[in-house]
Amino acid sequence: MALPDISSMLTELPNGRSGENCEYDSLYLELEEMAVPVAGQEMGEEVTEGRDADFHKLQQSCEILWKKTRDLRVAAYFTIADFCNNGLIGLEQGLTLINYLVSNMWDEVYPQLDPDDDNDPTERINSLAMISPKQGAFGDPIMFMNHVRGVKLTDELPYTLRDYLVAQGILDKSDDELDVALMQAQMRVLPYEEIEERLKLTSHIEELLTGIAKIVNEKVGQNGYLSFESLEGELRHLKKFYESVGSQMHVHSEIKTDVEGSVLDKETQDQDDKKVLQTTAKITDVASLQIDNRSDALVLIRKCSDYFSKAEPTSPLPYLLNRALRMADMNFVDILAEIDQNSLDKVKEQLGVLPTNS
Template sequence: MSIDIEKYLQDIDPNNVCGDDLEYDPAFIALEQDIIGKPEQQIGDTIQEAEPPDWREIKKSAEALLARTRDLRILVYYLRALVALEGLTGLSEGLKLIDTLLAKRWEVLYPRLDPDDDNDPTERVNILMALCDHETMLRPLQLVDLVESKALGRFCFRDVMIASEKMTVSEGENAPKLGTIEAAVQDSDIVALQSNLASIVASTDSLNSLEDFVTKHVGINNAPNFDALRHLLKEFVHLLSGWLESRGVDDIEASPSEIESTSEITSKPQASQKSISGAINNSQDVINALKLICDYYKKNEPSSPVPLLLERAQRLVGKSFMDALMDIAPDGVSQASIIMGAKSEDE
C-alpha cells in the first residue's frame, strides 16, 4: 500500500483549502469513539472481553473525513490505523503525510491556532505528543513484525526483548527462545529485512523533520519531544542492522536506494565514510564524523545520551550564530539582537 500524499496536499475548496472544522460532526465523533475499542464489560454473571478497534473501519473512516477536512487529530488516528494494518510501512507513510501536510498547511490546519490567544500551539503539540504515547503508539510498534520465517513464524521487537530477558512475559504468554528468533533471521527474506530497515530510516527522517518544523514555529520551550519514539526506532535500526550483518549483508552497501535518508541526522554514510582518516576539511566532514560517533554509541552503548546531543550538534552545522541560537534557545534571540545591535553602533 502507498498513500497518495499529493491528494491530501490539494485544496479541498479554493475558498476553504482545509475544508470545514468537523469536530462536532457525527462522523468525527464516531471515529473518536471507535478508536477506543470496546472495554471489558460485565453483564450479570457474564464477562464480555474487551475488543480492540476495527482498524480497517478506522482507516476507512479517517480517509472519508480527510476528504472533507484537514485535521491533525484525524491524521494521527489515520497513522495509528496504518501502523496496525501495514506495520513499519504504514508508520513510514503516515509520518511522512503528517510531516508534509503540517509543513504546507500550518496556518490553516485544524485545530486552528487561536489569534485571540497569541496563536497558542498547545492543543496541536498535545495532539502530536500522542506519537509517543506508550499504549497507543509505542506498544503497538513493539508488536509489529520485524522478521518473518515461513518455517519458524514471525517475531516482533517485544519477542526479542522477552527472549533476551529484558522484558518479562505476561501471564499465559509463551516466551520465545532467542535461538528460535536467530534461526528465523537466517531463514528470512533479506529483501524484507532491508525493506523494514528502510521504513524505519524513513520514519526517523520524517519524525526529525516534523520536530524541527514545529520547533521553529512554536519555540523549543513549547515544542513536542519525540525522544521516546525516536529511541524505539533507533533500537529497531540497531536490531535490524545486526540481523543483516549476521546474514553477511552490509545494510549500507546492499541497497542504498532503499535506505537512503534525506536527513543529515538519520542518513547512513557511504561505504568510504565508515572510518575517519586524515583531516576534517569541510562541514560535510564534520557531519560525517559526528554521524560515525553516533553510530558507535548506537551499536555499543545504546543507552548513552551522547547521540541525542550530537544529533542536535549536527543540525547546527552550517547555521549562523543567530540561527543556532534560535534552535537552542529561541527566547534569547531578542536579547542577543539587542546586544549585537548595540555593539554595531559603538563600532
Template sequence: MPIDTNKLLTPIEGDNPCGPDLRYDPDYAALMELAKGKPEQEIIEGSGPSATKTIVPGEEPSWSEVKRGCEALLGRAKQLRVGLYLAVALIRLEGYPGLAQGMTLLHGLLEKFWDNLYPELDTDDPANAALERVNIIASMATTPDSFGDAVRFQNRILEAPITESVQAGRFSLRDIERAAKGEPAPEGQQAVTPALVDAAFQDTPLDRLQAIAAAATTAKQKLQALDTLLTEKVGAGSACDLSPLKRLLTTAEKTVGEQVAKRTGAPAGGEAGANGAPAGPAAGGAGAPPQAALAGEVRNRQDVALALDKVIRYYQNNEPSSPVPLLLTRAKRLVTMGFFEIIQDMTPEAIPTLTKIAGAEAKKA
C-alpha cells in the same frame, strides 16, 4: 494497501485549503468512536463473599475501516487528529512501512497546512496558539500503558512485526524483549526464545528485512523533521518531548539493520538506506570505526550543504535531544541565499535600512 500521500496532502478546493471544520460532522464523530475500539470490561455479579468477577477482554477497532474513514475525511478537510489515527491504522495493517507512511503524512500536514490546519490556531491565546496540535503530536510519545496513553502509539510500534518467517513466525520488538529477559509469553501465544528469534530473522526474506530497515529509517527521519518543524513554529519551550519515540525508532532501526548486515556482510550502521544497508559513514554511532566521511576540501556551496547534512544526521542518530540539528537546518537553508536574502530571513526589519544605505540596485544583486 499503501495510502496515496500526495493525494491526501492535496489542498481542498475553495477559499480554505484545509476545507471546513468537521468537529461536529457525524462522520468525524463516528470515526472517533470507531477508533476507540471496545475497552476491557469488568463485570461483577452478586454481592458480598459470593460475588463473582468476570473480565471481558477489550476489542481492537477494525483498522481497515478506520483507515478508510480517515482517508475519506482527509479528502474533505485537513485534520491533524484524523492524520494521527490514520498513522495508527497503517502501523496495525502494514507494520513499519505503514509507520513510515504515517509519519510522512503527519509531517506533510503540519508543513504544508500550518496556517489553516485543524485544530485551528488559537488566535485569542498567542502564547499557546498551537497547544491542541502539540498535544496531538505529544500523544505519540506518551509512556506506554500509562493513564494518558489513549492511542497507544508506541505500543503499536512495539507490536509491529520485524520478522516475517513462514517457518519460525512473525516477531516484534516486544517479543524480542521478552525473549531476551526470559519472560513467559502472554496466555495463548507462542513462547519466544532468542534462538527462535534468530531463526525467524534468518528465514525472513532479505528484501523484506531491508524494506523494514528502510521504513524504520524513513519514520525516524520524518519524526525528526516534524520535531524540528514544530519547534520552529512554537518555540522550544512550547514544543513536546518526542525523545522516547525517537529512541524506540532508533532501536527498531538498529535491530533490523544489524540483521541485514549479518546477511549482506555490510557494516551495520545507525541509518539504513533504501536497500536497508547503512546510508553512509555519518550514520554510524559514537562507537563506529572512523571513516573518511568528510575527506577533502569544501569546494562549493553544494559541499557545504553536504557537510551540514552529515553533521545533522550524526546528531539525529546519536544525540536526538540536541538542539544543534535545528540550528544547522536553518544554516543549511541560508547556504544558497544571497546577502539580502539572508538578512530578509534572519532580520527582515533591517532590510529598509540596508536598502537606504546600499540602494535599490544592491538589493537586486
C-alpha cells in the same frame, strides 16, 4: 487492508486550503471511540462485553473526513490506523501526511490557532503526541505503543519487536515461551535484501519524526514543545535489530535457475495444459544444486521446514529441521545438552569437569 494512495492526499482542498472545520462532525467525534479498546466488565451478575479498536473503520473514516478537511487530529488518527493495518509502511505513509501539513499548511490547518489566545498550540501538539504516547492505560488509551511492539520484524517469520526485546533481556518473557536460539538462527538466514529494505524504511521513519518535531518546535517557539521520544525509542531498538542481523549475515540470494521455455503449439495441447504451461518457465533443478556456503545451506533447511509445515502439517520433520537450525551455531557440548542432558553429564565426567557444588 489495502494501502491508500498517499500521494493523492498530499493536496490542498479546492474550497479553501484547509477545507471545513469538522470538529463537530459526527464522524469526527467518533474517531476516538473507534481507536480506543474497551475492556469487559463484570459487576455482580451483570457482564459487559469489551470490544477491540476498529482500525479498519478508523482508517476509512479518516479518509472520508480528509475529503472535507485538513486536520492534524485526523492525520494523527489516520497514521495510527494505517500503521495498525499495514505495519511500518503505513506508519511511513501517515508521517508523510503529517509532515505535509506542518511543512506546507501550518497557518491554515485545523485545529486552528487563536490569536486571542496567543496562538496557543497545545491542541495541535496533543493531537500529534497521540503517535508517541507514554506507555500505560492513562497516557496511551489507544495502547498504540503495544501495537508498535507487536509489529512483525519480517514478513516471512512470526517474530515481533516484542520478541526481540525479550531476546535481548529488555523485556521479561511472557507466558508464551520464546525459543530465542531458534529465533536467532532463523533470522540469520533471511534474505539480506529484506533486512536492508526494512532498515531503510525504519531510518526514513526516524527522519520523518525528527523533521516533524523540528518544524513544529520552530513554529511554536516558547509556547510548547513536541517530542516523539517514546516512539523514537522503540524505533531505535528496531533499527538496532536490523543493523545487527544485517552485519551477521552474508549477502545471498535464493538459488534459482531461469530456463527459457519453448513456445508450445497450442493446437496440440489440451485445455488443462494451456492453464499450466507458459511461454517462459522458471525451473529449479534441485538435484544439480551446489551449495557453496553455510548461509545458503541454512536457507534451504528453513525452506524445507516451511514446505513440510504447509504440505504435511502432521509431519515431525519441521520440528526436527527447526531443531537443526537451532543447533547450527552451538558447540559440541551445547549440542549434547540439547540432545540428552545425561550424555552431557557423562562427557563432563570423562573430561574431569567437576560438579559446580564440589
